[in-house]
Amino acid sequence: MPEIPAHARAVIIGGGVIGCSVAYHLTKLGWTDVVLLERKQLTSGTTWHAAGLIAQLRATANMTKLAKYSQELYGDLEAETGVATGFKRCGSITVALTEERREEIFRQAAMARAFGVEVDEITPDEIKARYAHLNLENVVAGVYLDKDGQGDPANIAQALAKGARQRGGVVAERTKATGVTREGRRITGVDWQGEDGTSGHIACDHVVNCAGMWGRDVGLMLNTNVPLQACEHFYIVTESIPGLTQLPVLRVPDEHAYYKEDAGKILLGAFEPVSKPWGPIPDSFEFDQLPEDFDHFEPILEKAVARMPMLAEAGIHTFFNGPESFTPDDAYHLGLAPEMDNVWVAAGFNSIGIQSAGGAGMALAQWMQDGAKPFDLGDVDISRMQPFQGNKTYLMDRSTETLGLLYADHFPYRQKATARGVRRTPFHQHLAQQGAVFGELAGWERANWFAEEGQSPDYAYSWKRQNFFDNVRAEHMAVRENVGMYDMSSFGKLRVEGPEAEAFLNYVCGADMSVPVGKIVYTQFLNPAGGIEADVTVTRLAETAYLVVTPAATRLADQTWMMRRAREREAQVVITDVTAGEGVLAVMGPNARKLLQAVSPADFSNAVNPFGTAQEIEIGMGLARVHRVTYVGELGWEVYVSADMAGHVFETLYEAGQGMGLTLCGMHMMDTCRIEKGFRHFSHDITCEDHVLEAGLGFAVKTAKPDFIGRDAVLRKKDAGLNARMVQFRLTDPEPLLYHNEPILRDGEIVGYLSSGAYGHALGGAMGLGYVPCKGESVEQVLASRYQIDVAGTLVDAEASLKPMYDPKSERVKL
The missing domain is CATH 3.50.50.60 (FAD/NAD(P)-binding domain)
Known part of the structure; x- marks a missing residue:
């Protein structure tokens, strides 16, 4: 030693x-x-x-x-x-046995090109030419990566x-x-x-x-x-197969299997749909194997023998079961x-x-x-992991699914099926009774869309229009044309309090926090390079108290960022997570004011409660605080109500809305509306490596402040000019769908990829946001080009804009 x-x-x-x-x-x-x-x-x-x-x-x-x-x-x-190291670039092939899988792997191939990875879409005959031992039954397509390998x-x-x-x-x-x-x-x-x-x-x-x-x-x-949780992972190794030479790594995800040639043998491994958590780990564990479970592996092997007929003749040299760790x-x-x-x-x-x-x-x-x-x-x-996710029971339940998800169809909006229902908002049961279909984020059960009467309240996944497409369109148009209500309780709520709260937030935030009580400020936490660490709203509740509202998934990361900065400066502030203490209902749409006036004696006029301000109100028989802000680009308020009165406030608003066509909406609607408005989504459109000016968010940064994180980087970028701009796109063909990572082509050349995508129901086409290089170019030069988006290998023309395509002057939010 x-x-x-x-x-x-x-x-x-x-x-x-x-x-x-x-x-x-x-x-x-x-x-x-x-x-x-x-x-x-x-x-x-x-x-x-x-x-x-x-x-x-x-x-x-x-x-x-x-x-x-x-x-x-x-x-x-x-x-x-x-x-x-035994490293060799033997290449890899992934084959699709269904049209849905073909779309998935072709979208991955398009994404690879945008990322600078060499990849080829190949036909069944081209697969056979590279992997002669494969039975082509049901094989519809494949992708080949020449520089993949094994070691x-x-x-x-x-x-x-x-x-x-x-x-x-x-x-x-x-x-x-x-x-x-x-x-x-x-x-x-x-x-x-x-x-x-x-x-x-x-x-x-x-x-x-x-x-x-x-x-x-x-x-x-x-x-x-x-x-994390250890799970059993199975593979077999055959006896030597005469004449077997080096082959590409082969993946057949529709049969949960992968194949690797090694020294004249075939290793067949599996990522079965329902896996086996394992533990506790013995203190003596060292190069150990777990007990064989041939019954568990047999369904994989049966399909593999049909897919690779030579396995029927080859003896099994090793049946291996060993543990690997999986996260939620x-x-x-x-x-x-x-x-x-x-x-x-x-x-x-x-x-x-x-x-x-x-x-x-x-x-x-x-x-x-x-x-x-x-x-x-x-x-x-x-920091994306929530504290409860270390719970052993939760990990054991979730890990039965996560191993199998490696080879599952990675459909858009796919939800985890296990370990659900841990975190519920105060409105959960009310929404469930009205047909809510829930998704999960950071453990929160969130209403993503609402099923119609007689419609199954479940996802039917696809790469095409899914079963909720028309439901979301109806919710989207209700918010655009009348009034919708949705649950935002899962968003993080952090109270920043103390005698130095204003000075501290002025240091952490790009915007000016020296505002009157009741003012709401949209801002970012910047890093020293001008990148975006958080995208938040900050409401001044009192002289020494502010409320920072964050995305649900980044609440812990955002709180940690602030707490570390507070310790560095020895700031006299206390930062407290109060997320679970208040329910939040967003009331949005041209008739939002009308609905709120029906349930509250408060004045919601522009004179008393203009955009970007909050006020305490009576509502029904309870009390609430309303924030006049929007993430969907319409007139609206977020209604904050203590958890004990949340049920009453929901019932009050819902009943009052029945005579005016109030529509309950979900998170998918919020995403489709925000992308029409060009609102950025943190972790997709804006991250720590995206400069706040290139993200188009310079309006939220006040460099007149003398001292805040990122100030120097913002000033340097203003002097040097932008290297890239965030551009909004709309496909001119209304049929294709966008999700994210689709390549952006400018005058025929790949210049980037979409950071997010969704369908713009009011604008009649799929939409996306993405960065386009623009060093030394004017706005007019950037927009003068022809843009196309690569959707699973098909180039689709797209309109491009640097201003929001929906309500570019933001007149609707200030009605």
Whole structure:
């Protein structure tokens, strides 16, 4: 065992491929005092039995960037370290057995081109030419990625570990992290125990949880929430097959199977629809296998033998069952834990750890070095996880589904089926009784759309128009033409209070917070580069109290951002999450004022309650606070009511609305209306790497303020000019649908991709937002081009605008 130092800049807990990658990349940045602690041997948890598939294409541009980095790194690692990684670019094929799957993989192929990944859509005959052993029955199409590959997972990890050692890092095997010392929000040291009876303590500046399927328990030791669950993962390896040569990796997601040729044998793996959670993990676990369950695997094998007839002749050499860790949303956990200020996480890789490890280790190391994300990592940022999601019962239930979702149809709007109903708004039962069809976000059950009488209140998924398309259109037009009401209770509500509340928010926010009581301000939290960390409204409730309203999914991240800034400045403020304390009903549409006047004696006129102001009101027999703002581009109010009176206020508004055609609406309507109005969606259209001026949100930044985060970057961008602009698009053909990531073509060349998409029911076509490069160009030059959107390989003409296509002067919100 190597000598373990008494102090380290970073202690990494866990010696799988992820921990080894973090150690490798930290030392590459010059962190020589890095210690990796592995309880047993390197790779002995999950890494050693991973299939080693290395694919470039992921669901978003930045996740694809990380996967591409991994395969490029592995290609060079052997030369650097002398450790054979077994990496080879054999290519990969994904086949579709249905028209719906074909649309999915063709949309992925279009997305790949926008992300700079080489990809080809191929016919069944072209699939057969590359994979002669495949039975083409029901095969309708495929996609081929030439630079995808496979490698030896254990050796990749060993090569990364050796690279870390060569640069001064310490890798200590058979050395368990047994405890920590803590001061407030920092871990100051890690206790360790060697299998040889030695023990010690490492004082440290940072701790990184790379403990894989032990990540949740290590997280608890470090006072952090790391929701993940081990599941059984099955594959078989055949006997040697005479004449079998190198083949591309093959995925047949409609049959839940993948195939890999290795040394003249075939490995057949499965991501079955209903998986098997596993645990607790024995203390002795090391390179262990789990009991065989042939009955569980047999349905996969039967389809595989029909799909690959040579398997019928090949004997089974190995039937393997080993554990892998899965997260509640099938995205891995990366980043600075919200509960602590020096505890980092890289865990829960959902069976894509090998292809992700290189990029994830690089991104986390850079984040640790700079104190800021190197680019948008919102998909995997650990701060997206809600505190309740660490609940063991919840994780066990959800993990029965998440493994299978890897190969499920990834339909738009697809909802998780398991672990539902945890968080419900005060209006949940009222909405359910009226036909609400619920979706889940951050654990919240949210009414997404409303079924008509006699219509099944369930999703029927498709890449085409889904069964709720007409329902959402009716809700959309009700808000545009009359009045609609929907539940916004899930949005985060953070009270910022104290004698320095105004000064603190002026430092954190781009807009001016020195406003009268009752004023509502739309603003962003900016980072030092001018990127957008949060997109919020701030209402001044009193001289020393403000309410910050955030998207539901980012409430914890936004609260954490503010709390860290408050500690840095030693600001005299208290920041409290009050989300569950109030229900919120949005009343929107040209007749919103009429409805509110019917239930309240308050004055809702422009003179008393103009746009962007709040007032306390009586409503029915209760009390509420109304905020005159909108995310749908119409006259309207958000009605905030304490949870105890929420039911009464809903009934009061609903009953009063029956005589004027009040329509209950859902979240899908809110999305279709906001995209017509060109309103940005945080995490899609605006992220930490999108400059606030290029996002078209300069109006919300007040550089006359002397000191706020991002001010210098905004001024520099004003001087230097924009490199890109957020552009709104509408397809001229009303039939195709847009979701996000569709490539944008300008005069025939791909210049970007849509950051979000939805159908504009009032404007009669699918719409999207996306950034278009414009360095040195005027607005007129940007708009003079011909624009097309690539929809699953078909180019569709699109109108482009820098102003909102719906109500460009915002006259309707001020009626």
